[in-house]
Amino acid sequence: MRVLGFLVLALCSLAAWALNDGEKDCEMCLTNQFAKCSGSECKCTLKLDQDVTQPVDCKKLTPKCWMMKNEMYRKKNNIGTRRKPTEHAMLDNDGIYDPDCENDGKFHAKQCNGTDTCWCVNTAGVRRTDKGDKNIQCSELVHTFWFQVQLRHKPMDKAIDEDKLKDAIKKMFSGYMVDSGYIEKVEYFEDDRYIIVDLKQNLTVSSPTDLATATYYLEKDIKGKSLFSNTYNRSVQDDGMPYDGTKLTFEQAYVYYIDSKNPEFSMKGMTPGIIAVVVVVCLAVVAGLIVLFFARRKAAKSHIYQKAEGRELDEIQKQQLTT
Incomplete structure (x- = not known):
């Protein structure tokens, strides 16, 4: 009996060691530092709520809706330590809320943020109507087809070469899995140090990520709150974007959204x-x-x-x- 008990204990210990060792050997999710990878197959999941986890594909960027939901979960549960932002980081004014997501990571057309106040959003999750009660009708998820990214860089010791800048911008967006076919125009305004990039959906181009998610990841990187793991070789690091043998550091980043239908704001809802x-x-x-x-x-x-x-x-x- 003693021998049998010893064997059972040994087998249990071996199983526990194998399980722990399997989890320990799992690599981090490169495209999502908040995902947890575990098990013998190292499947990666993202926490969306206390009892809700979502499987994620670490070869792609995680949809914006899931990332926003995970951020709200971490905020509500005080998960993660606060640190002093980098010198060029800016206050996060993304308008974060706790969204309702479809099974594929898309936003529900109607959002309520867990309250009785509701509104309609576009495919980027941006509010496009006045806020109302739960009876508000959002008949469709209006498609956002045009994203205009405006970046303002810090002063440089040398003049900016526009051709080199455009090449650097294309390489930067490739790090967010955006095909260059989506980049319709890159403009540079030297006096204001502004770079304006027009991204438009193109049915002839196949891209592994949607533009709403890509620009969301980009904003987070510029503001020093990267969603990638520390080992991901992204274009925008804390010290800026590679450009002509140096780094171009941004001090402002804005994303504007243009929908296939006009927004529905009343005069009452205007600022x-x-x-x-x-x-x-x-x-x-x-x-x-x-x-x-x-x-x-x-x-x-x-x-x-x-x-x-x-x-x-x-x-x-x-x-x-x-x-």
């Missing part, structure tokens, strides 16, 4: 700044109409025009209002 612009435009139109009225009146008195058509002023007003 004071936007409302102010609308008021200024309206005042300018009114002022223009007043000037036009007195100019025509003066012209009529001096007999420059014999007679104005009754509909002419109406048409001019319509044109000015539409512009």
Whole structure:
């Protein structure tokens, strides 16, 4: 009996050692530092909620919706240590929320962030309507087909060569698995140190990642909060993007989203700044109409025009209002 007990204990110890050893030998998920890889087959999963894990493919970038959900899970559970950001890191204004995701990682058209307040989003997960209650109707997930990335770099000791810059930008996006066929235009504004990259969906190009996810990963890298593991050979490191034998470091990064359908914001949902612009435009139109009225009146008195058509002023007003 003692021998049998010893054998059972030895087998259990061996099984436990093999299991632990198998987990220890699993490599990190290169494209997602928050994924955990374990088991004899080293399958990698991402924590989306307390009792929800999502299998991920570490040969691809993890969809933006899952990454946002994982970030909210870590925030709510105080997982991860805070560190002082790098000197060029910026405040994260990504508008993070806890999204509802489809089984394939796409965003649900309707998002509520776990509350009774809901809104509609595009395929990039960006809000495109006013916020309402749970009865708000989001009939479709509107497609975001155009991404405009605006990057502002720090001053350089030498002038920027635009051709070399464009090549560096293409190499940078290849690190985020974006085919160069998606890059429609790269513009450089020397005075402001701005680089503007237009990325558009192209049905003739096959890419292993979607543009919403790629630009999300890029933003995180520039802000010093990379989603990649430390061993992933990404283009944008803490000290900048490789360019002509040196590094181009960014101090600002913005991503603008253009959908296949216009957003549905009401005047009530506009910010004071936007409302102010609308008021200024309206005042300018009114002022223009007043000037036009007195100019025509003066012209009529001096007999420059014999007679104005009754509909002419109406048409001019319509044109000015539409512009």
